[in-house]
Amino acid sequence: MAEFDLDAYVGRSRALDLSAFAWEDVPRHPVPAAAVRTLRYMQDIESHTIIYLRSLLATRAIDDPEVSTFLACWLYEETFHGIALARFLEAAGHPVGTRAQPRGQEPWTKRLEAATTAMVSRAWEDFCAVHMTWGAINELTTLTGYRRLATVAQHPVLTALLEAIMLDESRHFFFYYRQAEIRLRRPTVARVARLLVDKFWAPVGSGVQPRAELEFMAGYLFSDTDGEAAARKVDDTIRRLPGFARVQLLEAWMNRYVGGRNGYRHN
Ligand SMILES: [Fe+2]
Ligand SMILES: [Fe+2]
Numbered sequence: 377m378a379e380f381d382l383d384a385y386v387g388r389s390r391a392l393d394l395s396a397f398a399w400e401d402v403p404r405h406p407v408p409a410a411a412v413r414t415l416r417y418m419q420d421i422e423s424h425t426i427i428y429l430r431s432l433l434a435t436r437a438i439d440d441p442e443v444s445t446f447l448a449c450w451l452y453e454e455t456f457h458g459i460a461l462a463r464f465l466e467a468a469g470h471p472v473g474t475r476a477q478p479r480g481q482e483p484w485t486k487r488l489e490a491a492t493t494a495m496v497s498r499a500w501e502d503f504c505a506v507h508m509t510w511g512a513i514n515e516l517t518t519l520t521g522y523r524r525l526a527t528v529a530q531h532p533v534l535t536a537l538l539e540a541i542m543l544d545e546s547r548h549f550f551f552y553y554r555q556a557e558i559r560l561r562r563p564t565v566a567r568v569a570r571l572l573v574d575k576f577w578a579p580v581g582s583g584v585q586p587r588a589e590l591e592f593m594a595g596y597l598f599s600d601t602d603g604e605a606a607a608r609k610v611d612d613t614i615r616r617l618p619g620f621a622r623v624q625l626l627e628a629w630m631n632r633y634v635g636g637r638n639g640y641r642h643n
Contacts, residue, residue: 566619
Protein backbone atom coordinates (compact mmCIF):
# COMPACT_ATOMS: atom_id res chain seq x y z
CA MET A 377 0.00 0.00 0.00
CA ALA A 378 1.23 3.53 -0.81
CA GLU A 379 2.46 5.91 1.88
CA PHE A 380 -0.07 8.19 3.55
CA ASP A 381 0.92 11.81 2.89
CA LEU A 382 -0.01 13.54 6.13
CA ASP A 383 0.99 17.03 4.93
CA ALA A 384 -1.22 16.66 1.87
CA TYR A 385 -4.10 15.41 4.03
CA VAL A 386 -3.77 18.30 6.49
CA GLY A 387 -3.55 20.80 3.64
CA ARG A 388 -6.72 19.40 2.09
CA SER A 389 -8.70 18.85 5.29
CA ARG A 390 -11.84 20.93 5.24
CA ALA A 391 -15.46 20.92 6.29
CA LEU A 392 -17.98 19.50 3.83
CA ASP A 393 -19.29 22.30 1.66
CA LEU A 394 -22.96 22.28 2.64
CA SER A 395 -23.82 24.69 -0.19
CA ALA A 396 -22.88 21.99 -2.72
CA PHE A 397 -26.05 19.94 -2.14
CA ALA A 398 -29.55 20.50 -3.53
CA TRP A 399 -31.35 20.48 -0.16
CA GLU A 400 -34.51 21.87 -1.75
CA ASP A 401 -34.74 18.68 -3.86
CA VAL A 402 -34.70 16.37 -0.82
CA PRO A 403 -38.53 16.27 -0.35
CA ARG A 404 -39.02 15.62 -4.08
CA HIS A 405 -37.86 12.02 -3.71
CA PRO A 406 -39.09 9.43 -1.21
CA VAL A 407 -36.81 8.63 1.73
CA PRO A 408 -37.54 5.09 2.96
CA ALA A 409 -38.46 4.91 6.67
CA ALA A 410 -35.61 2.43 7.21
CA ALA A 411 -33.16 4.91 5.70
CA VAL A 412 -34.38 7.64 8.07
CA ARG A 413 -33.86 5.32 11.06
CA THR A 414 -30.40 4.38 9.77
CA LEU A 415 -29.48 8.03 9.17
CA ARG A 416 -30.52 8.93 12.72
CA TYR A 417 -28.08 6.32 14.02
CA MET A 418 -25.29 7.48 11.72
CA GLN A 419 -25.88 11.16 12.50
CA ASP A 420 -25.70 10.47 16.22
CA ILE A 421 -22.45 8.51 15.90
CA GLU A 422 -20.80 11.14 13.69
CA SER A 423 -21.72 13.81 16.25
CA HIS A 424 -20.36 11.62 19.01
CA THR A 425 -16.81 11.82 17.64
CA ILE A 426 -15.87 14.57 20.10
CA ILE A 427 -16.76 12.31 23.05
CA TYR A 428 -14.81 9.43 21.53
CA LEU A 429 -11.87 11.80 21.11
CA ARG A 430 -12.15 12.84 24.77
CA SER A 431 -11.22 9.30 25.85
CA LEU A 432 -8.47 9.10 23.20
CA LEU A 433 -6.89 12.27 24.57
CA ALA A 434 -6.23 10.40 27.82
CA THR A 435 -4.04 7.93 25.92
CA ARG A 436 -0.65 7.88 24.21
CA ALA A 437 -2.37 9.08 21.01
CA ILE A 438 -1.46 12.66 21.97
CA ASP A 439 2.24 11.81 22.29
CA ASP A 440 2.56 10.85 18.64
CA PRO A 441 2.81 14.03 16.53
CA GLU A 442 1.43 12.36 13.37
CA VAL A 443 -1.51 10.80 15.18
CA SER A 444 -2.41 13.95 17.12
CA THR A 445 -2.22 16.11 13.97
CA PHE A 446 -4.44 13.65 12.13
CA LEU A 447 -6.95 13.52 15.00
CA ALA A 448 -7.39 17.31 14.97
CA CYS A 449 -8.43 17.26 11.28
CA TRP A 450 -10.37 14.03 11.71
CA LEU A 451 -12.59 15.52 14.44
CA TYR A 452 -13.25 18.59 12.29
CA GLU A 453 -14.32 16.50 9.30
CA GLU A 454 -16.41 14.01 11.30
CA THR A 455 -18.23 16.86 13.06
CA PHE A 456 -19.34 18.21 9.68
CA HIS A 457 -20.55 14.75 8.65
CA GLY A 458 -22.90 14.93 11.65
CA ILE A 459 -24.04 18.45 10.68
CA ALA A 460 -24.62 17.44 7.04
CA LEU A 461 -26.64 14.33 7.95
CA ALA A 462 -28.74 16.42 10.36
CA ARG A 463 -29.37 18.90 7.54
CA PHE A 464 -30.52 16.08 5.26
CA LEU A 465 -32.86 14.67 7.91
CA GLU A 466 -34.33 18.12 8.51
CA ALA A 467 -34.85 18.68 4.77
CA ALA A 468 -36.57 15.27 4.59
CA GLY A 469 -39.00 16.33 7.34
CA HIS A 470 -37.36 14.33 10.13
CA PRO A 471 -35.37 16.84 12.21
CA VAL A 472 -32.98 15.32 14.73
CA GLY A 473 -34.14 17.34 17.77
CA THR A 474 -32.53 17.30 21.19
CA ARG A 475 -30.75 14.18 22.33
CA ALA A 476 -32.54 12.43 25.22
CA GLN A 477 -29.23 11.80 26.99
CA PRO A 478 -26.80 14.76 26.94
CA ARG A 479 -23.65 13.71 25.12
CA GLY A 480 -21.28 14.60 27.93
CA GLN A 481 -23.14 12.35 30.39
CA GLU A 482 -22.07 8.96 29.21
CA PRO A 483 -23.40 5.80 30.87
CA TRP A 484 -21.07 4.23 33.45
CA THR A 485 -20.22 1.41 31.04
CA LYS A 486 -18.74 3.92 28.59
CA ARG A 487 -16.86 5.77 31.35
CA LEU A 488 -15.43 2.48 32.54
CA GLU A 489 -14.40 1.63 28.97
CA ALA A 490 -12.61 4.99 28.64
CA ALA A 491 -10.82 4.50 32.00
CA THR A 492 -9.75 0.99 30.99
CA THR A 493 -8.47 2.27 27.62
CA ALA A 494 -6.40 4.93 29.43
CA MET A 495 -5.01 2.27 31.79
CA VAL A 496 -4.04 -0.05 28.93
CA SER A 497 -2.39 2.90 27.19
CA ARG A 498 -0.34 3.75 30.30
CA ALA A 499 0.73 0.15 30.78
CA TRP A 500 1.49 -0.66 27.14
CA GLU A 501 3.84 1.53 25.12
CA ASP A 502 2.56 0.20 21.80
CA PHE A 503 -1.04 1.07 22.58
CA CYS A 504 -1.29 3.15 19.38
CA ALA A 505 -1.14 -0.06 17.34
CA VAL A 506 -4.52 -1.19 18.64
CA HIS A 507 -5.95 2.32 18.40
CA MET A 508 -4.93 2.52 14.73
CA THR A 509 -6.28 -0.98 13.99
CA TRP A 510 -9.55 -0.13 15.72
CA GLY A 511 -9.75 3.10 13.74
CA ALA A 512 -9.14 1.26 10.46
CA ILE A 513 -11.94 -1.22 11.20
CA ASN A 514 -14.36 1.54 12.22
CA GLU A 515 -13.62 3.77 9.25
CA LEU A 516 -13.91 0.91 6.79
CA THR A 517 -17.18 -0.25 8.34
CA THR A 518 -18.53 3.30 8.22
CA LEU A 519 -17.42 3.81 4.63
CA THR A 520 -19.00 0.51 3.61
CA GLY A 521 -22.18 1.34 5.53
CA TYR A 522 -22.53 4.66 3.68
CA ARG A 523 -21.94 2.97 0.34
CA ARG A 524 -24.64 0.42 1.12
CA LEU A 525 -27.04 3.12 2.31
CA ALA A 526 -26.61 5.07 -0.94
CA THR A 527 -27.39 1.87 -2.88
CA VAL A 528 -30.44 0.75 -0.93
CA ALA A 529 -32.03 4.18 -0.26
CA GLN A 530 -31.86 5.33 -3.92
CA HIS A 531 -32.23 9.02 -3.14
CA PRO A 532 -30.22 11.32 -5.46
CA VAL A 533 -29.42 14.07 -2.92
CA LEU A 534 -28.52 11.52 -0.27
CA THR A 535 -26.27 9.70 -2.75
CA ALA A 536 -24.43 12.95 -3.58
CA LEU A 537 -24.00 13.73 0.11
CA LEU A 538 -22.82 10.23 1.00
CA GLU A 539 -20.34 10.23 -1.88
CA ALA A 540 -18.77 13.41 -0.49
CA ILE A 541 -18.66 11.95 3.03
CA MET A 542 -17.17 8.71 1.68
CA LEU A 543 -14.23 10.62 0.24
CA ASP A 544 -13.37 11.79 3.76
CA GLU A 545 -13.97 8.34 5.26
CA SER A 546 -11.69 6.69 2.72
CA ARG A 547 -8.87 9.10 3.64
CA HIS A 548 -9.47 8.38 7.34
CA PHE A 549 -9.39 4.67 6.64
CA PHE A 550 -6.16 5.00 4.69
CA PHE A 551 -4.42 6.86 7.53
CA TYR A 552 -5.45 4.33 10.20
CA TYR A 553 -4.78 1.29 8.05
CA ARG A 554 -1.33 2.45 7.00
CA GLN A 555 -0.43 3.27 10.60
CA ALA A 556 -1.74 -0.12 11.76
CA GLU A 557 0.23 -1.94 9.06
CA ILE A 558 3.47 -0.35 10.21
CA ARG A 559 2.87 -0.72 13.95
CA LEU A 560 1.71 -4.36 13.72
CA ARG A 561 4.91 -5.48 12.01
CA ARG A 562 6.31 -6.47 15.38
CA PRO A 563 4.75 -9.88 16.18
CA THR A 564 4.38 -9.28 19.93
CA VAL A 565 2.57 -6.00 19.27
CA ALA A 566 0.32 -7.70 16.71
CA ARG A 567 -0.49 -10.49 19.18
CA VAL A 568 -1.65 -8.11 21.91
CA ALA A 569 -3.58 -5.92 19.44
CA ARG A 570 -5.31 -9.01 18.02
CA LEU A 571 -6.19 -10.22 21.49
CA LEU A 572 -7.80 -6.87 22.34
CA VAL A 573 -9.74 -6.71 19.07
CA ASP A 574 -10.91 -10.33 19.46
CA LYS A 575 -12.09 -9.63 22.97
CA PHE A 576 -13.58 -6.15 22.73
CA TRP A 577 -14.45 -5.16 19.15
CA ALA A 578 -18.08 -4.38 18.37
CA PRO A 579 -19.51 -2.27 15.52
CA VAL A 580 -19.20 1.49 15.63
CA GLY A 581 -21.77 3.07 17.93
CA SER A 582 -22.19 0.04 20.22
CA GLY A 583 -23.05 1.36 23.67
CA VAL A 584 -23.74 4.86 22.31
CA GLN A 585 -27.01 4.05 20.54
CA PRO A 586 -29.48 1.38 21.74
CA ARG A 587 -28.64 -2.15 20.64
CA ALA A 588 -31.94 -2.49 18.75
CA GLU A 589 -30.98 0.48 16.55
CA LEU A 590 -27.59 -1.02 15.73
CA GLU A 591 -29.15 -4.39 14.85
CA PHE A 592 -31.82 -2.71 12.73
CA MET A 593 -29.25 -0.68 10.78
CA ALA A 594 -26.98 -3.70 10.29
CA GLY A 595 -29.95 -5.72 9.04
CA TYR A 596 -31.00 -2.97 6.63
CA LEU A 597 -27.53 -2.50 5.17
CA PHE A 598 -25.86 -5.90 5.31
CA SER A 599 -28.37 -8.74 5.27
CA ASP A 600 -29.05 -9.15 1.55
CA THR A 601 -26.56 -10.85 -0.80
CA ASP A 602 -24.74 -7.63 -1.74
CA GLY A 603 -24.69 -6.56 1.89
CA GLU A 604 -23.17 -9.86 2.98
CA ALA A 605 -20.51 -9.54 0.30
CA ALA A 606 -19.73 -5.98 1.48
CA ALA A 607 -19.38 -7.15 5.10
CA ARG A 608 -17.06 -9.97 3.99
CA LYS A 609 -14.92 -7.50 2.06
CA VAL A 610 -14.47 -5.37 5.19
CA ASP A 611 -13.26 -8.44 7.09
CA ASP A 612 -11.00 -9.59 4.24
CA THR A 613 -9.30 -6.18 4.12
CA ILE A 614 -8.60 -6.17 7.86
CA ARG A 615 -7.34 -9.77 7.63
CA ARG A 616 -4.46 -8.50 5.50
CA LEU A 617 -3.03 -6.63 8.50
CA PRO A 618 -0.09 -8.41 10.17
CA GLY A 619 -1.39 -10.84 12.81
CA PHE A 620 -5.05 -10.41 11.77
CA ALA A 621 -5.46 -13.37 9.40
CA ARG A 622 -8.84 -15.05 9.99
CA VAL A 623 -10.01 -12.36 12.43
CA GLN A 624 -13.80 -12.54 12.91
CA LEU A 625 -15.43 -9.14 12.59
CA LEU A 626 -18.50 -7.82 10.76
CA GLU A 627 -19.60 -11.02 9.04
CA ALA A 628 -19.38 -13.05 12.25
CA TRP A 629 -21.13 -10.28 14.19
CA MET A 630 -23.93 -10.22 11.59
CA ASN A 631 -24.36 -13.99 11.77
CA ARG A 632 -24.46 -13.89 15.52
CA TYR A 633 -26.73 -10.92 16.15
CA VAL A 634 -28.71 -10.18 12.99
CA GLY A 635 -28.68 -13.17 10.63
CA GLY A 636 -32.05 -14.63 9.71
CA ARG A 637 -33.51 -13.71 13.11
CA ASN A 638 -34.38 -10.13 12.31
CA GLY A 639 -32.52 -9.53 9.09
CA TYR A 640 -34.12 -6.82 6.98
CA ARG A 641 -35.59 -7.86 3.68
CA HIS A 642 -35.59 -5.35 0.84
CA ASN A 643 -38.59 -5.36 -1.45
FE1 LIG B 1 -17.69 10.41 9.33
FE1 LIG C 1 -14.23 8.87 9.42
